Amino acid sequence: MKKLLPALLLSLALASGARAQWQNITYSLKAGWNAVYLHGDANHDTIENILVGAPAVQEIWRWNPNPNPAQFRTSSVLPSASTPEWSVWIRGNATQTTLGSLTGQMAYLVKCSAPATFTGTLPAGTASGTYTLRAAFGSVVLTWANVKVDANTTSTTPRITSVTPSAVGGGGDLTITGANFPTSVAPVITLLNGTTTVATLLTGLSQTATRVSGTVPAGTTPGTYSLRVSFGSDPVTATVLLWNNITVGTQSATTPLLTAVSPNPLLAGDAISFSGVNLPAGVTPVVRLLNGSTIVATLAGVTASEAYQLTIPQRILPPRSAWMRGNANFLGFPALAGTDAPTLSSYFATFPAAIASNARVYKYVGGDIGPGNPLPIYAPSAEKLDRNQAYWFEAAVTGDFAGPLEVLTSDPDGLVFGSTSSFVNVRLRNRTSTAMTVTLTPEDSAPVPAAYASPQITVPAGGGTVAALARVPLLRRTFSQQNSPVSGQLETVATDSVVTGAFTETIPPLSEIRITLGPERSKMTAAAGTLYASFLRVRDSGKMVDVPLPISARASSLQGLWVGEAQVSRVDPILRGSSGSSTARPFPLRLIVHVDAKGVVRLLSQVCIGKLSGSAQEVGLSVRESALQADRKSSAVRLSSGHLPLDLVLSASGGSFALGNFVDFGPIGLAHNDPTNPFVHTYHPDHDNRDARFQPLPAGVESYTVSRSVRLSFSSSDGLTAPDPDSASWGASRMVGTYVETVAGLRKDPIVAAGTFELRRVSEIADLSL
16 A cells, blocks of 8 residues: 555646636737747647737737847847748738747737828718718828718717727638627628628627627628628518628738727717827828718827737736846846836846946837837836837846846746645745835636637537636645644644735745645535646735736546545443543554545445456456456555455445535445344354354354444535644545444344544546446
8 A cells, every 4th residue: 555655646747727817918019020029838729819809910029039149239139031030921922921820938029000090080071871981191181981970979879999800711700899789680791892792691699788799601702791681571671780891812911001990980079089000100180971972070199109009918927037148138027017016127137247337228119110210218217127028138148137126936827726735935035135025915816718629618609609617616725833732732723714815925035934724625626537726916015016916726526436434433322321422542444445436435345456357557446356457466455444244335325425515335245144234243052143053153143233323424625623724625635524323133122433534535546347
């Protein structure tokens, strides 16, 4: 047993599930070149799919750190697809594209087209009607038909606000987003070339009051069409909504194009916004509404917005950085965001070589690459550090600096408990010369993108996102020195407490502390294998670092082999006038229980653990020694329970193997001549079940038939006692509770014995050879 259990427990500890703690991170981009840093993986989907709804993004370049990168003197390395330092994605250019997805802890250059969003005000008094919007960027004139002005527009008016993607191939899906869509009528969605119907979309993927979906039929002729969504067939009562510039086939990566006008319909006097791609830079358009060729209104106060908002769902990773002595480090850092963001000089105070006077730092500010982009940062003491931006560092240093507060875990994915792991440590290291107070706050994960594939996560049909993952219920273990009640000497005592909210720790200067955390598995009541995932946000009082530490665990299945003991400490008195039920000392009874994949619970008198004949698995379970492979018996182990009948395999007669529940076994029959019957004594002539001629006697002469019934009642989380060094394994690899046994046949009245029991799972193998 001793030589087998370590291997079994090691295999349990190594078992892990999907890691999926999600955050939706929004990046502010400008026209031209931007630098962003991904703190988490976004490789769950292709770049094309992630950028649906962000047509302004034209190119993405990923910097691949190289031991011998090209040096730069006054600007960064120029992006070049011919060098190994860069991988590139170019919209609509599969030939040059070498980048298919966005990986975490990496820096990227993002090139956006010229300003894509303009706003203007529609003059009050504009007559109701359906018009064409005409935006003249000098010689570049773009139009958008079916702009509806409605004096009766209200907050409940049905409207379309976006259609994605704006370019789709035959067989592709379109998602139409808006407000107040009728939900009782299935829409008819068609593509129009003028007034001619080109294709009718295959609907039915999904429909809500804010979204409908459809599939463009395969074989649809490439071109640019209008989209018509009709809720109802009656031309008078039907709700008909229109949208323009739906491209079927390949969309040009350079052609100026309007992609959206909103809101639609709108009320006279309202602000109207329109967006596009490849719009002429530096030109404020003249925007008019036309009825045919007649000018109905000219928008007032047209202004351009240079910023794009790009939101990328990411599976967050703990921070890490690798500085290489090559004068070309392109990095981002987990700094506090917003107005409280630290300056470069304060953030790098413990790593001053990165921003020393002989080393330069560059940032991208939009526009073409040239003397002003990237821009050198000459005043680190005034420059706020943006956690979502990547910076070039010309420092000739090496190291792993990620921040003045380091959050360190043994697993690169964070705190990963899997289905059986117990407590683990997270180390917090203060690199500064002053004490640091750190706040740790449990937080939920964002919803899971539908494109993320995982056996532990169910993705709904029709797209969208999965409901947010359940937060991992946490226990925190603390240690204290207390006098032993037995020896009187000081000893270390572990105390576990439930993490219900934020808690703080103080780290001395230039020191490190360890925080011990574990999952409270008794609260993980979802189906076996269900993934729990969340964060523990770590922030310091100096407003420097903000780290969302990922945490994940899986609900345990409870299947496998459980071995332990019952401690019988009470026997109910049955003699008249007797009192007291406690025994002088507990009497141990070994328990061997197996739970299979279907939840069937069996009480065993013996089990063999080893290589089974005819099995490809190295370790199997059997109730028979004969099932073991003959030449491997020397490495096998047999466990037995001497107080049970030989070769007992007894399925539970009631209950279930779960926290707060119970299982019943019995009756366990002991025939009057069974060797384990307490009345039978082989060498005692009055209890050998034989007469004077050594012939067998029937039941009731020298011995009696005895039956035993056992109930194991499993404690719920309320049964935890503090301190409990194994509380994190509760309900996963350890079960405790109350043992009650009723014995009939020894006396006229049944005898009831009781005590406690503890079972530990020694194997997760669900198959048992019977």
